Amino acid sequence: xxxxxxxxxxxxAYAFAAAEGKPVRFRDLAKKHVKLDESTRCKPDDGNKxxxxxxxxxxxxxTKRLHAAGYL
Numbered sequence: 001x002x003x004x005x006x007x008x009x010x011x012x013a014y015a016f017a018a019a020e021g022k023p024v025r026f027r028d029l030a031k032k033h034v035k036l037d038e039s040t041r042c043k044p045d046d047g048n049k050x051x052x053x054x055x056x057x058x059x060x061x062x063t064k065r066l067h068a069a070g071y072l
Contacts, residue, residue, distance in 0.1 A: 010034075
């Protein structure tokens with residue numbers, strides 16, 4: 001689980017690399033600095049695919065509307 005401090009450290013490394021003119025992808029930073037613990041990993045429940053899809057569509061629509069209204 002990425003905690004606040006670890007997330008901030010990754011963001012700082014990302015920003016530092018960009019400021020140095022050597023942009024890096026978060027994926028590459030994570031490969032180098034993050035160790036996954038598969039025992040704590042959450043996996044999607046295939047029985048909830050329709051619910052996931054419906055909620056994702058709702059979130060996408062809301063994001064578009066908020067952006068169009070100037071809130072994002």
